[in-house]
Amino acid sequence: MIDQKIRTDVLIIGGxxxxxxxAITAREAGQSVTIMEKAVxxxxxxxxxGVDHFLAYLNTDKAWDTREAYLQFTATSAKGAxxxxxxxxxxxxxxxxxxxxxxxxKCTLKxxxxxxFRTQSYGQPGPWWINFNGKKMKPLLGKYARKSGCxxxxxxxxxxxxxxxxxxxxxxxxxxxxxxxxxxxxxxxVVSTGGTxxxxxxxxxxxxxxxxxxxxxxxxxxxALRAGAELxxxxxxxxxxxxxxxxxxxxxxxxxxxxxxxxxxxxxxxxRYDTMGxxxxxxxxxxxxxxxxxxxxxxxxxxxxxLEPKALKHLVTTLAYDKDTLPDYFEQKGLDLSRDLMxxxxxxxxxxxxxxxxxxxxxxxxxxxxxxxxxxxxxxxADQCRSLHMAVTSGLHAGRCASEYSKHFNGSSPSxxxxxxxxxxxxxxxxxxxxxxxxxxxxxxxxxxVLTEGMGPVRSKWSMEKAWQNLDLLDQWKNKVKxxxxxxxxxxxxxxxxxxxxRCMITAAGYRKESRFGLCHNRLDYPExxxxxxxxxxxxRDEGDRIVPVFVPLNY
Amino acid sequence: xxxxxxxxxxxxCGKCDKSCPLDVxxxxxxxxxxxxxYPEECWHCGSCRQVCPEKAISIRFPLRILVCAGxxxx
Numbered sequence: 349m350i351d352q353k354i355r356t357d358v359l360i361i362g363g364x365x366x367x368x369x370x371a372i373t374a375r376e377a378g379q380s381v382t383i384m385e386k387a388v389x390x391x392x393x394x395x396x397x398g399v400d401h402f403l404a405y406l407n408t409d410k411a412w413d414t415r416e417a418y419l420q421f422t423a424t425s426a427k428g429a430x431x432x433x434x435x436x437x438x439x440x441x442x443x444x445x446x447x448x449x450x451x452x453x454k455c456t457l458k459x460x461x462x463x464x465f466r467t468q469s470y471g472q473p474g475p476w477w478i479n480f481n482g483k484k485m486k487p488l489l490g491k492y493a494r495k496s497g498c499x500x501x502x503x504x505x506x507x508x509x510x511x512x513x514x515x516x517x518x519x520x521x522x523x524x525x526x527x528x529x530x531x532x533x534x535x536x537x538v539v540s541t542g543g544t545x546x547x548x549x550x551x552x553x554x555x556x557x558x559x560x561x562x563x564x565x566x567x568x569x570x571x572a573l574r575a576g577a578e579l580x581x582x583x584x585x586x587x588x589x590x591x592x593x594x595x596x597x598x599x600x601x602x603x604x605x606x607x608x609x610x611x612x613x614x615x616x617x618x619x620r621y622d623t624m625g626x627x628x629x630x631x632x633x634x635x636x637x638x639x640x641x642x643x644x645x646x647x648x649x650x651x652x653x654x655l656e657p658k659a660l661k662h663l664v665t666t667l668a669y670d671k672d673t674l675p676d677y678f679e680q681k682g683l684d685l686s687r688d689l690m691x692x693x694x695x696x697x698x699x700x701x702x703x704x705x706x707x708x709x710x711x712x713x714x715x716x717x718x719x720x721x722x723x724x725x726x727x728x729x730a731d732q733c734r735s736l737h738m739a740v741t742s743g744l745h746a747g748r749c750a751s752e753y754s755k756h757f758n759g760s761s762p763s764x765x766x767x768x769x770x771x772x773x774x775x776x777x778x779x780x781x782x783x784x785x786x787x788x789x790x791x792x793x794x795x796x797x798v799l800t801e802g803m804g805p806v807r808s809k810w811s812m813e814k815a816w817q818n819l820d821l822l823d824q825w826k827n828k829v830k831x832x833x834x835x836x837x838x839x840x841x842x843x844x845x846x847x848x849x850x851r852c853m854i855t856a857a858g859y860r861k862e863s864r865f866g867l868c869h870n871r872l873d874y875p876e877x878x879x880x881x882x883x884x885x886x887x888x889r890d891e892g893d894r895i896v897p898v899f900v901p902l903n904y
Numbered sequence: 905x906x907x908x909x910x911x912x913x914x915x916x917c918g919k920c921d922k923s924c925p926l927d928v929x930x931x932x933x934x935x936x937x938x939x940x941x942y943p944e945e946c947w948h949c950g951s952c953r954q955v956c957p958e959k960a961i962s963i964r965f966p967l968r969i970l971v972c973a974g975x976x977x978x
Contacts, residue, residue: 391923397949483954503927524927549977552968556926556945563925563947593972594948594965638978672950676963680970694978800977835927835942 349773351528356382356499357754358747359534361506361519361568364393364561365486365736366727367540368493369449369743370750375496377751382532383498384521386505386563386838390490393542394561394728395736399482400669401600402450402457403704403737404443405474406464412474415440418705421473423904425629426706428864428883429581431902434732435705437714442741449740453488456480465662467604470704471629477604479666482736504530505838506567507776509537509575509723510764516575516722517762520772527834529776531769535754535761536722538746539710540739541568543728544849546792546842548585548697549800552593555792559588559595559695560728565842566699566849568729572710573848573895577718578887580731580900581708582849583856584868585805586700587634592647592693596671599630600704605663607652609636610689611645629703631866634694638805638867641693649689660686697804699853700734702865707734711887716746717753724750731885779840784830791829792843794822799850803857805867812858819850851895856886859897906946906963907953913960914938920952920961 358374360367363385371381385392405418418440422430450457457480459465466475494500506521510531518533542564546555556562569579589599589609608626611617621636622628637648652660664685667674677683683690701707710718710725712732717724726742727733733742802815826844831837862878863871884901907929909920916938918931928942929952940946953961 387925387927388922391951391955392925396923396925397947397951397954502922551976551978552966552972554944554966554968556947557966557969558947561925561947561949562945587978593969596948641976671948672954673948673963676950677965677969680965691972693972693976697978797977804978838927 349529349770350531352530354382354499354530354532356380356532356534357536358750359384359519359532359537361537361539362393362541362729363389363490363500364540364542364727365395365489365739366733366743366746367538368489369740370538370540370726370747371493371498372496373744373747374751375498377748379751379754381498382534383493383500384504384506384519384530384532385500385502386524388502389493389500390487392563393486394564395482395486396561397672398669399485399736400479400666401477401736402480403476403735404447404478405476410474417473422705425471426702427904428879428902429584429702429885430706431732432904434712434714438716438732438745439738439741442744445744446737446740449744453492455482455485455488467601469600469603469627471624471627477600479601481669483669501530505841506571507841508772509571510768510772511575511720512762512765514576514721515762516720518764520769522776522834522837524834524838529773531764533764535757536724536750538750539568539572539723539725539729540727540743540746541729543709544569544699544846547699547796547799547846547850549796550595550696551693552595555796557595558698559590559597560698564728566845567842568725569709570845570848572718572720572723572725573852573890575720575723576889577720577723578711578889579709579852580711580885580887581701581706582699582852582888583860583886584700584702584708584865585803586698586868587805588630588695589633589637589692590695591677592691594677595695596674596677598667598670598674599633601663601666601670602650602652603627605659606655607650609633609692610649610651611640612647613645629866631702631868635867637692637694647691648693650692651689652685653687653689657686697800699849701731702868704735707732707738715749716742717749722753776841777837779829779831779837784828786825786828786830788829788831788836788839788843791822791825792846795843795847795850798822803853806870806872807857808872809858812854816854819847822847852888855888855895855897859886906943906948906965907940908962908964909938909940910960910962911937913958915958917957919955919957923951923955925949925951
């Protein structure tokens, strides 16, 4: 029944930036480590093709460049979603070690002249974004993890966590090329599978051409939920501003270097939407673009023509670190940023935290631990983590804390039950059944339309009820989705996991009877923020026949 | 067809296959040809092109990206 059975101290699910950092740290703590990754770790996850920015305060003599300033900004900009105790331990306490890790893997955050190039955006009080050449960050990190002695299972996607008497004791999955079934027994497990990025319609009509990595489909969130873990901040919608029809990363670099949004009439319009104008939060930039388009003042453009040649050169270079193929897009469209306006639009929606300093997903405490024994989470799949800076720091922290937990077992640790392994295997391979005939693409397309219609930048009790009903209808087709090979079997699990996240999202959003963070949770029937009643997180958990929301207050 | 492999230049080293985060490119062991078999699942991340030792990979954006018109679903 099992093709490969492996025992390890610490199991990492998802070999992206967070997972690899957790793995390396656990190895340094003397633990045996196994990584299960659905692609190949040197080029997997959101940073596969490169990255150009890391957020950090550097403790210079500036008032904005301190731990206190970071916490203050986080408390105000993500109020009601961020847990400062967690942020202090997971980010602030690990920041120095995180910057050192970049040096260790030979991917420095510094410019060739030894200085940091820092830019400011999204309402932050100072230039916290360090621009760097992260083109090779992922291959370097992957090689470092291999060298440190991690057992890396490339192309093995995890279907479920294994739980024995309330203790997570491993995971089961399969190889997406060969179909080999893997069972890994572990003393501690870290979920680091990224966010849920393919949940909404893509304006280009191309589902995989999304802003963040399309391989990240809420797998970790869904499996953690099934294992009894709570998810939090999942009601929030996340969108960004992108070159039209090409959801490339890069808004931060554009805004940070001084680019401006203009409408079809050539007017700068952001002041109308936010007092900080172009330096407002990302969701306000999205609101501005949507507002201009709705008022028929589009097309909307990004204007870089006023930038000094040196600044423009830096911008174009750094954009290509973040999205390798963006120069090709410019070239194939005949676009020259020094001469032309670049037409932009909003990206697809996604399930994500409110801003760059707060995430959504598996609810963690200050030790990156979940409410389920032996289960830890970090990176974009954890409720407090977002962006590269927290992928690295939460990786370090989760690796440290999971190692401590693993060490507390003296000798024996719980084993997965044969019964659960059998039922997971049955569930995972069911779509290979000949009697099925529905393509996962069709299922995904409808799921995206349901979410876009009912759970978009404007939502209401009635729109969400309709979305829920549509998911009920869609559910009737779930057992018809067919996989003709193991690649498709992976995609089938992905759409199932997105369906689970969608249910959690609607449950949490329906429960939160207020609006918060602009378009992230913008309810037509409760249009104002209501701190008196809703200053805190909604945690959701699976109680078998239904998903139950609970309000968890936060104090600031 | 986002990533395009020039079969004249390709030396079948399989590096692009291993570098694709979406399992879009497969090196066929029988034919020894590297193919973009799931072009509609390409993320345009450029990983394959970066690792290709022969510069055999180019990126060709779908027409829907290069010429975009129509109402946004948002």
